[in-house]
Amino acid sequence: xxxxxxxxxxxxxxxxxxxxxxxxxxxxxxxxxxxxxxxxxxxxxxxxxxxxxxxxxxxxxxxxxxxxxxxxxxxxxxxxxxxxxxxxxxxxxxxxxxxxxxxxxxxxxxxxxxxxxxxxxxxxxxxxxxxxxxxxxxxxxxxxxxxxxxxxxxxxxxxxxxxxxxxxxxxxxxxxxxxxxxxxxxxxxxxxxxxxxxxxxxxxxxxxxxxxxxxxxxxxxxxxxxxxxxxxxxxxxxxxxxxxxxxxxxxxxxxxxxxxxxxxxxxxxxxxxxxxxxxxxxxxxxxxxxxxxxxxxxxxxxxxxxxxxxxxxxxxxxxxxxxxxxxxxx
Amino acid sequence: xxxxxxxxxxxxxxxxxxxxxxxxxxxxxxxxxxxxxxxxxxxxxxxxxxxxxxxxxxxxxxxxxxxxxxxxxxxxxxxxxxxxxxxxxxxxxxxxxxxxxxxxxxxxxxxxxxxxxxxxxxxxxxxxxxxxxxxxxxxxxxxxxxxxxxxxxxxxxxxxxxxxxxxxxxxxxxxxxxxxxxxxxxxxxxxxxxxxxxxxxxxxxxxxxxxxxxxxxxxxxxxxxxxxxxxxxxxxxxxxxxxxxxxxxxxxxxxxxxx
Ligand SMILES: Cc1cc2nc3c(=O)[nH]c(=O)nc-3n(C[C@H](O)[C@H](O)[C@H](O)COP(=O)(O)OP(=O)(O)OC[C@H]3O[C@@H](n4cnc5c(N)ncnc54)[C@H](O)[C@@H]3O)c2cc1C
Numbered sequence: 001x002x003x004x005x006x007x008x009x010x011x012x013x014x015x016x017x018x019x020x021x022x023x024x025x026x027x028x029x030x031x032x033x034x035x036x037x038x039x040x041x042x043x044x045x046x047x048x049x050x051x052x053x054x055x056x057x058x059x060x061x062x063x064x065x066x067x068x069x070x071x072x073x074x075x076x077x078x079x080x081x082x083x084x085x086x087x088x089x090x091x092x093x094x095x096x097x098x099x100x101x102x103x104x105x106x107x108x109x110x111x112x113x114x115x116x117x118x119x120x121x122x123x124x125x126x127x128x129x130x131x132x133x134x135x136x137x138x139x140x141x142x143x144x145x146x147x148x149x150x151x152x153x154x155x156x157x158x159x160x161x162x163x164x165x166x167x168x169x170x171x172x173x174x175x176x177x178x179x180x181x182x183x184x185x186x187x188x189x190x191x192x193x194x195x196x197x198x199x200x201x202x203x204x205x206x207x208x209x210x211x212x213x214x215x216x217x218x219x220x221x222x223x224x225x226x227x228x229x230x231x232x233x234x235x236x237x238x239x240x241x242x243x244x245x246x247x248x249x250x251x252x253x254x255x256x257x258x259x260x261x262x263x264x265x266x267x268x269x270x271x272x273x274x275x276x277x278x279x280x281x282x283x284x285x286x287x288x289x290x291x292x293x294x295x296x297x298x299x300x301x302x303x304x305x306x307x308x309x310x311x312x313x314x315x316x317x318x319x320x321x322x323x324x325x326x327x328x329x330x
Numbered sequence: 331x332x333x334x335x336x337x338x339x340x341x342x343x344x345x346x347x348x349x350x351x352x353x354x355x356x357x358x359x360x361x362x363x364x365x366x367x368x369x370x371x372x373x374x375x376x377x378x379x380x381x382x383x384x385x386x387x388x389x390x391x392x393x394x395x396x397x398x399x400x401x402x403x404x405x406x407x408x409x410x411x412x413x414x415x416x417x418x419x420x421x422x423x424x425x426x427x428x429x430x431x432x433x434x435x436x437x438x439x440x441x442x443x444x445x446x447x448x449x450x451x452x453x454x455x456x457x458x459x460x461x462x463x464x465x466x467x468x469x470x471x472x473x474x475x476x477x478x479x480x481x482x483x484x485x486x487x488x489x490x491x492x493x494x495x496x497x498x499x500x501x502x503x504x505x506x507x508x509x510x511x512x513x514x515x516x517x518x519x520x521x522x523x524x525x526x527x528x529x530x531x532x533x534x535x536x537x538x539x540x541x542x543x544x545x546x547x548x549x550x551x552x553x554x555x556x557x558x559x560x561x562x563x564x565x566x567x568x569x570x571x572x573x574x575x576x577x578x579x580x581x582x583x584x585x586x587x588x589x
Binding site: 099108116117135139143145147150190191193197211217235249254263288292303304306307309322328 | 347
């Protein structure tokens with residue numbers, strides 16, 4: 001029998017969201033390369049409709065794993081459920097998108113089977129018998145080739161955007177849907193989640209801004225924020241920031257751009273002293289033109305910048321403000 | 331409340347990092363180290379809980395001799411005692427091995443709460459706390475932004491994507507992984523630094539923890555570390571600051587047409 005690759009299709013608010021399709025795209029490529037069957041897995045309560053939607057993608061089978069105990073996501077419930085699926089199906093790989101939910105339970109699932117997760121991978125490649133995953137270390141300063149040791153099952157999660165949701169292969173016919181019976185003993189789920197909420201803040205909507213001057217830890221001190229404000233004023237821009245700036249209280253939380261902050265797509269994004277960690281990039285890479293000013297020529301932000309200035313922001317921003325004022329006046 | 335805070339030492343953010351000659355990791359000689367940032371927040375949270383509820387904060391660090399500096403800092407900030415897992419057998423562990431060693435050390439103390447940072451700035455596994463929870467058979471939660479301890483229960487605020495949050499209730503004992511920004515970490519005082527000198531520090535080896543090399547066998551290995559291949563079409567603008575400013579504004583105006 002052909003080997004199996006199980007892909008975990010995460011749903012959010014009752015829908016298969018982008019991470020689910022990105023994981024499917026990754027798993028499909030992966031199965032093709034390994035000559036394995038690609039099987040989808042949906043976990044929850046009443047997820048039949050999601051399974052049907054998933055079954056349209058080119059998968060050999062879709063598994064539903066349902067229980068009232070899985071109505072809400074919990075790490076205990078989800079890892080227990082998927083562990084039983086893995087024990088039943090013996091897949092070679094289980095593929096995830098590296099979402100906050102997956103970060104929360106996939107390492108536990110793997111550990112419960114005495115295995116590990118290679119988390120947050122960017123890519124993979126085959127070298128003969130070896131399967132090599134690429135992931136970032138040192139916040140993106142370096143890449144690392146990582147390989148599994150020991151026996152399968154192997155667990156791997158891919159970073160947001162590593163595979164594109166529009167590259168999912170649609171199937172000719174709908175895949176068979178199989179309900180996998182599982183048993184979650186009472187008391188196994190120890191955490192009780194409440195409703196999701198947003199803080200009553202969101203005073204600024206950066207998603208609508210045309211120009212954003214974003215400040216990172218390279219600004220060094222809160223007193224230096226005035227420099228960024230002056231640049232923003234000259235450009236008629238909103239001020240945004242990387243997480244450490246908001247953590248320090250130099251700007252309110254609603255100015256944070258990134259995976260846990262706002263997603264923005266301005267015409268112009270000026271990144272001052274921002275390294276470009278992935279959690280920041282996911283919030284701003286839809287910007288049309290990106291200017292990055294960073295002392296470190298190897299900073300990951302230069303991977304996505306349109307114009308790069310490898311230098312000290314304190315030397316460059318003052319004349320830049322002058323030039324912008326001139327250009328606007330002229 | 332008895333709280334264990336796992337705290338790791340990582341290369342300083344400002345350190346100039348180079349890949350080593352064998353391309354297996356970074357060149358570790360001559361770089362400075364600091365406490366992993368999310369762990370600093372975890373320690374602060376532990377100290378605050380202790381101040382509110384009483385009890386003790388134990389720092390637990392796995393790392394070579396140099397990591398003693400990270401422990402000293404934590405003791406100077408107010409942790410009561412420390413466990414230092416220092417053994418050649420602990421070099422090159424993966425997240426599974428690290429979690430196993432930490433869990434073995436922590437189990438002996440039977441704490442009410444275990445705190446870790448949500449991920450480390452070097453490997454970035456983001457798994458150690460979660461795996462440890464599984465090994466200790468404790469409930470856990472990750473990316474935690476607020477902790478309220480109510481008797482035998484915890485109420486914690488978890489950060490979700492895109493500015494969403496969620497409150498989660500769970501029983502104690504538990505493991506939580508802490509996100510940066512949860513609090514304002516304190517600095518060590520001179521008095522704290524002096525007091526730290528007399529605080530108990532226990533060194534633990536693999537043998538002390540009953541772990542042989544088989545138990546710590548890595549399940550994933552890093553075969554190569556390298557500077558990522560640049561694929562970007564970034565146009566670098568060079569010159570004096572004034573020239574750079576002129577050229578950039580010209581491009582923004584005439585090429586990108588954004589100003
Ligand atoms: C679950 C999770 C969620 C997260 N969510 C977010 C998020 O929503 N948004 C976010 O931004 N981050 C987020 N982060 C944090 C993220 O991983 C990074 O830690 C953060 O983005 C780094 O911010 P930074 O670039 O400002 O700081 P650093 O990484 O410290 O970079 C500072 C940069 O400034 C440069 N620099 C220093 N001095 C100068 C100077 N004088 N002139 C020019 N350049 C200089 C340095 O070369 C360096 O590249 C999250 C992390 C996790 C784990």
